[in-house]
Amino acid sequence: MQVTLTHYLVLAALLFCxxxxxxxxxxxxxxxxxxxxxxxxxxxxxFVAAGxxxxxxxxxxxxxxxxxxxxxxxxxxxxxxxxxxxxxxxxVVNADEMDLMKH
Amino acid sequence: xxxxxxxxxxxAVLVPLxxxxxxxxxxxxxxxxxAAAAALSLAAVSVSLALSVILLAGQVQAPAEIRADLxxxxxxxxxxxxxxxLNPLSALMIVIVSAVSLLVQVYSLGYMKGDxxxxxxxxxxxxxxxxxxxxxxxxxxxxxxxxxxxxxLCSYLLIGFWYHKPEAARAAKKAFVVTRVGDLGFLVGIxxxxxxxxxxxxxxxxxxxxxxxxxxxQVTLVVLLLFCGAVGKSGQFPLHVWLPDxxxxxxxxxxxxxxxxxxxxxxxxxxxxxxxxxxxxxxxRVVASLGxxxxxxxxxxxxxxxxxxxxxAYSTISQLGYMMLALGAGGYGAGLFHLTTHxxxxxxxxxxxxxVIHVLGTNDLRRMGGLGRRMPVTAxxxxxxxxxxxxxxxxxxxxxxxxxLEAVRSSGQTAAYAxxxxxxxxxxxxxxxxxxxxxxxxxxxxxxxxxxPAVMTVPMIILAALAIGLGVIxxxxxxxxxxxxxxxxxxxxxxxxxxxxxxxxxxxxxIMVALAVFGPWRTPASLSRRPSGPFHAVLANKFYIDELYMxxxxxxYFTLTRVIAWxxxxxxxxxxxxxxGASTRGGTLLRRTVGGKVQGxxxxxxxxxxAVLVxxxxxxxGVFGQGGGGR
Numbered sequence: 001m002q003v004t005l006t007h008y009l010v011l012a013a014l015l016f017c018x019x020x021x022x023x024x025x026x027x028x029x030x031x032x033x034x035x036x037x038x039x040x041x042x043x044x045x046x047f048v049a050a051g052x053x054x055x056x057x058x059x060x061x062x063x064x065x066x067x068x069x070x071x072x073x074x075x076x077x078x079x080x081x082x083x084x085x086x087x088x089x090x091x092v093v094n095a096d097e098m099d100l101m102k103h
Numbered sequence: 104x105x106x107x108x109x110x111x112x113x114x115a116v117l118v119p120l121x122x123x124x125x126x127x128x129x130x131x132x133x134x135x136x137x138a139a140a141a142a143l144s145l146a147a148v149s150v151s152l153a154l155s156v157i158l159l160a161g162q163v164q165a166p167a168e169i170r171a172d173l174x175x176x177x178x179x180x181x182x183x184x185x186x187x188x189l190n191p192l193s194a195l196m197i198v199i200v201s202a203v204s205l206l207v208q209v210y211s212l213g214y215m216k217g218d219x220x221x222x223x224x225x226x227x228x229x230x231x232x233x234x235x236x237x238x239x240x241x242x243x244x245x246x247x248x249x250x251x252x253x254x255x256l257c258s259y260l261l262i263g264f265w266y267h268k269p270e271a272a273r274a275a276k277k278a279f280v281v282t283r284v285g286d287l288g289f290l291v292g293i294x295x296x297x298x299x300x301x302x303x304x305x306x307x308x309x310x311x312x313x314x315x316x317x318x319x320x321q322v323t324l325v326v327l328l329l330f331c332g333a334v335g336k337s338g339q340f341p342l343h344v345w346l347p348d349x350x351x352x353x354x355x356x357x358x359x360x361x362x363x364x365x366x367x368x369x370x371x372x373x374x375x376x377x378x379x380x381x382x383x384x385x386x387x388r389v390v391a392s393l394g395x396x397x398x399x400x401x402x403x404x405x406x407x408x409x410x411x412x413x414x415x416a417y418s419t420i421s422q423l424g425y426m427m428l429a430l431g432a433g434g435y436g437a438g439l440f441h442l443t444t445h446x447x448x449x450x451x452x453x454x455x456x457x458x459v460i461h462v463l464g465t466n467d468l469r470r471m472g473g474l475g476r477r478m479p480v481t482a483x484x485x486x487x488x489x490x491x492x493x494x495x496x497x498x499x500x501x502x503x504x505x506x507x508l509e510a511v512r513s514s515g516q517t518a519a520y521a522x523x524x525x526x527x528x529x530x531x532x533x534x535x536x537x538x539x540x541x542x543x544x545x546x547x548x549x550x551x552x553x554x555x556p557a558v559m560t561v562p563m564i565i566l567a568a569l570a571i572g573l574g575v576i577x578x579x580x581x582x583x584x585x586x587x588x589x590x591x592x593x594x595x596x597x598x599x600x601x602x603x604x605x606x607x608x609x610x611x612x613x614i615m616v617a618l619a620v621f622g623p624w625r626t627p628a629s630l631s632r633r634p635s636g637p638f639h640a641v642l643a644n645k646f647y648i649d650e651l652y653m654x655x656x657x658x659x660y661f662t663l664t665r666v667i668a669w670x671x672x673x674x675x676x677x678x679x680x681x682x683x684g685a686s687t688r689g690g691t692l693l694r695r696t697v698g699g700k701v702q703g704x705x706x707x708x709x710x711x712x713x714a715v716l717v718x719x720x721x722x723x724x725g726v727f728g729q730g731g732g733g734r
Binding site for chain 2: 020023024025032095096098
């Protein structure tokens with residue numbers, strides 16, 4: 001079976017939806033961060049696949065993916081640091097209970 | 104504009120600026136120093152008077168139009184200038200204004216002595232001198248209107264000078280509001296005229312009107328609108344009601360502002376714009392008729408007033424009516440001649456009345472009597488002024504009044520002529536009544552009066568000399584006469600013996616009647632009693648004009664305000680409350696969606712993005728019609 005761009009895009013869409021579902025439904029803040037990683041990876045997959053299937057294939061898609069990985073790493077570090085800080089103050093990791101902004 | 108010392112332009116500019124400087128300096132330096140405030144004010148007005156006399160002398164030698172001109176407010180293609188125009192008329196006016204200002208200020212040194220607000224009083228007088236001098240020198244409508252409102256402001260401030268007296272505060276407000284009615288017409292007239300002519304300059308507007316490109320009906324309408332301002336300012340019927348109440352102010356103010364200068368501004372304005380007024384014969388007829396009516400009407404009211412200053416106030420209204428009548432009947436020079444002589448003898452009357460009030464502490468004629476023996480200088484000066492205003496030969500009032508009568512007679516307006524002759528009789532009657540009640544007979548008050556200090560009597564003596572002799576400028580003795588000076592086309596003054604006998608006969612009859620009814624032989628008790636009868640009641644209540652106005656205001660104005668108040672409370676406020684209520688209720692609803700749950704927000708962001716994507720997709724497919732194509 002020939003693997004086409006469509007296959008990659010469908011896979012990426014599935015990953016994206018699973019990630020969004022996880023980010024919206026997980027109670028645990030760390031779980032939410034992990035789900036967001038899935039979303040990033042869906043995007044990365046799209047970049048790489050799109051780069052591979054251009055009329056004149058080159059490394060631009062992979063370059064973008066590398067940037068996204070770097071940004072995602074930074075984002076994860078920041079997210080974990082915030083979760084740790086909140087945990088130290090309030091002993092919660094449950095996203096529903098993090099409602100300080102409401103007040 | 105070039106400035107050169109001794110240049111008439113420079114002098115003319117300095118005339119109003121000196122009092123303005125005195126006003127500013129008084130507020131900056133002398134607010135707590137009465138002597139310094141008075142010195143500043145007197146020095147400034149003396150300089151103004153000296154410059155004015157020089158300018159007038161120059162005009163008498165060689166009449167010329169002297170103009171100073173500087174741009175003031177450039178607004179697009181419209182340039183508003185601050186120019187002055189010195190011609191024989193304004194040269195005469197600046198001398199009258201600064202001379203009366205000087206005499207009244209000297210008099211005020213005595214009259215206002217010891218008043219806690221002495222510096223404030225003199226600063227207002229300076230401000231008034233500046234405004235009035237600017238008014239008479241202005242060469243365009245904008246500057247004229249600005250000065251016009253400034254003198255109104257000074258009038259307001261000075262009527263309400265003793266603002267702790269409720270009547271004074273009320274009278275000040277009344278003066279301001281009533282003149283505002285006339286000023287509105289004046290402003291509309293100025294704007295319409297300037298829009299038609301495309302300029303604010305008097306001479307250019309006059310040339311434009313004279314060119315005859317405006318329909319006659321429009322000219323009449325505009326001129327009558329301008330005249331509204333004069334009606335308000337000069338206390339002509341039906342806007343005369345503020346002037347008698349304005350007598351609540353200090354008496355020097357009444358003398359300066361409410362008899363000699365500011366109230367004459369209306370007459371001056373008609374004279375300054377005379378070529379424009381002449382373009383409409385109908386409007387001039389209205390001016391003459393209203394003037395004649397006001398002259399007789401106010402003289403009738405003056406017969407039955409018991410307040411010495413109110414008698415003089417109605418007399419002022421009546422005499423201003425005379426001047427309007429003269430202008431309306433084509434007696435341009437005669438009206439201004441009367442303005443000049445009236446400034447002298449009416450100021451004198453007010454200063455005399457002030458002298459009496461100063462020592463007695465009352466305005467009430469029924470509590471005076473017999474003052475002649477105690478206050479000889481005041482009594483003699485007052486008597487001279489009474490004879491002058493009554494028009495007795497050869498005092499100044501005779502010459503100007505006869506010039507007016509002559510002008511009215513030759514204009515052929517019979518009713519106005521009859522009213523003018525009747526007013527001669529009435530004027531002599533009420534002025535003699537005033538004199539007999541105050542200065543002759545037995546004293547009816549408790550006080551022991553004494554003569555006023557020299558600082559008050561000297562200005563009265565000077566004015567008495569003027570009241571006697573000023574008529575010479577309009578008599579056959581003068582080479583050219585004041586009328587020829589103001590209007591070269593007018594004939595040389597002549598003495599008409601028939602007119603002399605007629606007017607003096609009427610005046611003498613008035614004096615005789617007053618002597619019979621109010622003379623020294625009457626007992627104090629009979630003079631203190633108020634006469635009864637419907638005729639006297641109508642006159643004493645000033646023809647119920649004030650009551651009529653209150654009735655109209657209560658009936659129409661207050662009903663209207665109630666309707667507007669209801670509209671405001673229920674419709675305007677209702678709409679505001681509706682907006683407020685809708686916001687509150689909408690906010691309560693929206694609040695529920697913002698629960699502080701981060702994941703809820705994330706879901707909404709995702710859902711929103713999806714919705715936009717779906718919409719774009721559908722648009723790209725052409726679901727929303729032709730225009731929805733995505734590319």
